Amino acid sequence: MSDGQVNLYRAGDAEPVVYATEELARYLRMMDDVDVEIQGFGERRPWACAGIRLGLLSDFGIEQHSVAKLDDRIYVDVSALEGIVAGSNPRSVLLAAYRFLEEVGCRWVRPGKDGEYVPRRDLAQLAVQLDETPSYRYRGMCIEGAVSYENVEDSIDWAPKVGLNSYFLEFIVPYTFFDRWYRHLNNPYKEPEGLTVEKVVDFRQRLEREIKKRGLLYHAVGHGWTCEPFGIEGLGWDSEEYPVSNQVSPYLAEVDGRRAIYKGIPLNTQLCYSNADARQAVVDFALRTVQEKDNIDVLHVWLADGVNNHCECPDCRDTLPSDYYVQLLNEIDAAFTQHGIDVKIAFVVYVDLLWAPQRARFNNPDRFVLLFAPISRSYSEPYDLELSGVELPEYERNQLRFPSDIRENLAHLKAWQQTFHGDAFTYEYYFMWDHYFDPAYYEAAKVIHADVQKLARAGLNGIISDQTQRAFFPTGFGMYVLAKSLWDDRVSFTALAKAYFAAAFGPDGEACRKYMARLSKLFDPPYLRGDSVSGLQGEKKMRSISAARKLGTIPEQISAFEPVIERNLESDQACWNKSWGYLSYHATIATMLALAFKARAEGKPRQARDRWGEVADFVQRHEDAVQPALDVFEFVRTLDPLFR
Numbered sequence: 001m002s003d004g005q006v007n008l009y010r011a012g013d014a015e016p017v018v019y020a021t022e023e024l025a026r027y028l029r030m031m032d033d034v035d036v037e038i039q040g041f042g043e044r045r046p047w048a049c050a051g052i053r054l055g056l057l058s059d060f061g062i063e064q065h066s067v068a069k070l071d072d073r074i075y076v077d078v079s080a081l082e083g084i085v086a087g088s089n090p091r092s093v094l095l096a097a098y099r100f101l102e103e104v105g106c107r108w109v110r111p112g113k114d115g116e117y118v119p120r121r122d123l124a125q126l127a128v129q130l131d132e133t134p135s136y137r138y139r140g141m142c143i144e145g146a147v148s149y150e151n152v153e154d155s156i157d158w159a160p161k162v163g164l165n166s167y168f169l170e171f172i173v174p175y176t177f178f179d180r181w182y183r184h185l186n187n188p189y190k191e192p193e194g195l196t197v198e199k200v201v202d203f204r205q206r207l208e209r210e211i212k213k214r215g216l217l218y219h220a221v222g223h224g225w226t227c228e229p230f231g232i233e234g235l236g237w238d239s240e241e242y243p244v245s246n247q248v249s250p251y252l253a254e255v256d257g258r259r260a261i262y263k264g265i266p267l268n269t270q271l272c273y274s275n276a277d278a279r280q281a282v283v284d285f286a287l288r289t290v291q292e293k294d295n296i297d298v299l300h301v302w303l304a305d306g307v308n309n310h311c312e313c314p315d316c317r318d319t320l321p322s323d324y325y326v327q328l329l330n331e332i333d334a335a336f337t338q339h340g341i342d343v344k345i346a347f348v349v350y351v352d353l354l355w356a357p358q359r360a361r362f363n364n365p366d367r368f369v370l371l372f373a374p375i376s377r378s379y380s381e382p383y384d385l386e387l388s389g390v391e392l393p394e395y396e397r398n399q400l401r402f403p404s405d406i407r408e409n410l411a412h413l414k415a416w417q418q419t420f421h422g423d424a425f426t427y428e429y430y431f432m433w434d435h436y437f438d439p440a441y442y443e444a445a446k447v448i449h450a451d452v453q454k455l456a457r458a459g460l461n462g463i464i465s466d467q468t469q470r471a472f473f474p475t476g477f478g479m480y481v482l483a484k485s486l487w488d489d490r491v492s493f494t495a496l497a498k499a500y501f502a503a504a505f506g507p508d509g510e511a512c513r514k515y516m517a518r519l520s521k522l523f524d525p526p527y528l529r530g531d532s533v534s535g536l537q538g539e540k541k542m543r544s545i546s547a548a549r550k551l552g553t554i555p556e557q558i559s560a561f562e563p564v565i566e567r568n569l570e571s572d573q574a575c576w577n578k579s580w581g582y583l584s585y586h587a588t589i590a591t592m593l594a595l596a597f598k599a600r601a602e603g604k605p606r607q608a609r610d611r612w613g614e615v616a617d618f619v620q621r622h623e624d625a626v627q628p629a630l631d632v633f634e635f636v637r638t639l640d641p642l643f644r
Contacts, residue, residue: 056087156211370417
């Protein structure tokens with residue numbers, strides 16, 4: 001191994017560059033028996049400093065090319081502990097440091113310390129040359145599911161290690177996501193813990209500091225604009241009785257002859273968008289939000305959540321929601337421009353807003369980013385860009401059917417792109433619910449890889465993944481595929497699979513990869529999603545002879561692989577040890593789950609419910625052992641309805 005000292009020199013005091021230097025030092029110490037000293041350049045010229053130098057491309061006279069403000073470019077030229085680790089912005093310096101470490105063998109297979117694989121290396125023998133610009137601009141994740149503070153902090157920490165550059169904290173106060181965990185919803189074996197809104201505000205502020213420390217693009221808010229400006233908190237989707245004052249009620253959407261909180265859920269309550277005063281209240285609130293929070297890079301301004309809940313008053317009903325939406329966005333843009341605010345605004349193409357505006361156009365397109373959110377799509381098929389023959393249905397207020405077919409979703413996007421020619425990315429839900437329909441995550445990862453390869457041709461510049469933060473059970477392969485494909489959309493699925501399983505599971509990684517691939521096919525994700533039996537209803541929709549046959553072979557497959565799991569459980573490599581530990585729990589859960597779904601496919605609903613009850617009880621009892629990797633709240637909430 002190396003003998004002596006490694007010198008790291010940092011250009012400037014930008015927080016992400018400082019952090020990048022500290023991180024590089026920490027991992028180098030773990031890889032070799034060296035002392036690492038960090039210092040600034042001082043009055044010295046960069047080339048006069050013997051060691052590894054970190055900073056912006058411009059600090060070293062490296063030509064910037066044409067890298068946009070939100071984009072990343074990394075440059076690494078290091079040999080024998082001498083050279084440069086640089087980026088086009090402070091965040092990119094951190095990304096460059098992690099890419100250097102990745103090239104010399106480090107891997108991050110899931111969030112948390114036990115998710116990092118750090119090899120022992122002779123640092124003096126290492127040489128890395130990189131000059132990379134990621135394939136896509138928007139590469140990130142959004143808070144969802146049930147989370148502890150530590151779950152989200154770990155996600156933010158993990159993101160740049162795998163090349164992600166963005167994090168999205170939804171809502172003004174992201175209360176509901178933390179409340180689900182601290183109240184331990186969907187787990188009767190855990191006692192609820194107290195949580196206040198003030199505590200979640202503190203969580204948010206601390207997480208914002210973690211985002212800033214890494215220079216990640218901070219995406220904020222999303223839903224809430226249709227209630228928060230009127231003094232009504234949008235904390236989640238729980239239904240309650242909300243008395244509405246005479247001052248506020250005229251601003252709310254009229255649905256079925258009433259202006260009220262829609263089904264008791266403020267976040268699902270639309271406004272009367274023809275009402276100029278209602279729109280002005282949103283404009284004023286948006287202005288206050290960005291003035292009070294100067295750390296937002298992309299402000300998401302969406303309408304209410306839910307479907308078929310738009311205003312039916314005479315002034316609204318003959319105008320598409322998207323026309324009033326663009327009018328509102330233009331008014332927010334005008335206010336921001338007047339006050340010298342250059343924050344980007346993301347607008348969402350989602351449910352009722354899939355239908356593109358007929359008349360309204362953006363006055364300042366450069367302000368805006370289109371967010372395509374095909375929440376109703378099926379993940380049984382990847383993006384299909386052949387749209388010939390797809391006919392979009394007419395907009396029918398509050399009587400809409402939303403498309404599961406990806407081609408119809410993309411046809412709506414294309415209609416929007418005929419009126420808006422600016423920046424765009426997509427908001428996908430791979431790890432919100434869908435991964436529970438592929439309990440081995442392997443077939444789902446193939447769809448993710450195929451989707452990413454087609455984004456550019458669809459006019460989309462990346463993905464923000466709306467997801468549970470704990471999508472790593474039994475592996476983080478799907479998330480790894482998403483992150484690494486967004487960085488380089490030319491990388492093959494096979495290469496990603498081999499690299500991931502070797503890093504996560506060690507010498508038996510290839511055997512584990514083949515095992516996961518087999519289980520994934522046998523669980524028959526299209527059947528679990530209901531896609532292979534579409535058009536059927538009730539118990540008939542449950543039945544599938546072919547699915548039952550495949551599901552019935554799963555316990556045998558798992559039993560045959562258990563000796564491999566057993567012999568790896570005592571690995572002295574912490575990352576591998578934890579990976580095999582999760583796989584051991586997964587073997588038990590997957591066996592029981594396969595039997596539950598087999599009974600369902602055989603048309604035995606009572607037996608299926610009983611077996612599902614055993615699955616739910618097991619994961620609830622063992623939640624502490626799998627908590628960082630499996631979101632028990634979402635797992636139960638997603639699968640339980642399939643057995644009712």
